[in-house]
Amino acid sequence: MADGVRTPQARALLQQCLHARLQVRPAEGDAAAQWVENTLLNVKLSETENGKHISILDLPGDILIIPQATLGGRVKGKNMQYHSNSGKEEGLELYSQFVTLCEKELAANSKCAEAGVVVEHGTYGNRQVLKLDTNGPYTHLIEF
Numbered sequence: 001m002a003d004g005v006r007t008p009q010a011r012a013l014l015q016q017c018l019h020a021r022l023q024v025r026p027a028e029g030d031a032a033a034q035w036v037e038n039t040l041l042n043v044k045l046s047e048t049e050n051g052k053h054i055s056i057l058d059l060p061g062d063i064l065i066i067p068q069a070t071l072g073g074r075v076k077g078k079n080m081q082y083h084s085n086s087g088k089e090e091g092l093e094l095y096s097q098f099v100t101l102c103e104k105e106l107a108a109n110s111k112c113a114e115a116g117v118v119v120e121h122g123t124y125g126n127r128q129v130l131k132l133d134t135n136g137p138y139t140h141l142i143e144f
Contacts, residue, residue, distance in 0.1 A: 012142045024038050024127035033129075038062035038120045045140060055127035060112040063102055066128050067095050076105050088125065095124045 025034035044053040046061065056063060086094065098112035103119045106112040122128050 021131045024126070028127070038064040038118060041102065043140070043142070045138065057105070057109050057112060060106075060109070060115045060117045062117055063101055063106070063119045065102065065119065066130060067091075067122050067124040067126075068128075092124045 021035045023033050025031075027033040027070060041055060041057050041063075044055050046054055046056060046057075046059050048054060062125050072086070073080045073082045075081075085091070099119065099121045106117050106119055109117075
């Protein structure tokens with residue numbers, strides 16, 4: 001780190017949504033596709049009606065976690081390369097731990113427990129089909 005540049009150890013992409021649906025299982029035969037709907041939990045990302053920014057824990061609001069394998073991609077020439085991605089097994093373990101930590105944090109928060117807040121999540125390793133409605137370009141990339 002002599003040059004002052006720090007390599008991120010983790011990346012999270014946060015998107016404030018009015019509504020989001022994530023397909024966790026595609027339609028197969030007679031079975032319809034299965035969908036789930038619904039921070040870093042202390043980031044003041046959500047805007048209230050009076051314009052104040054608060055965290056998802058203070059709102060309280062549901063959380064939808066979508067696994068992303070490509071946040072480690074880099075452009076090289078005209079192509080994307082993914083040499084910075086975690087391995088599949090390591091990625092699955094990190095994703096599982098992240099989902100568990102989010103569930104524990106919401107369960108421990110009295111506002112969220114009273115409001116019946118839920119954590120929904122996609123299946124790591126599956127192609128994700130996502131539909132969402134937003135109230136603005138509130139996408140934030142956070143690196144640790």
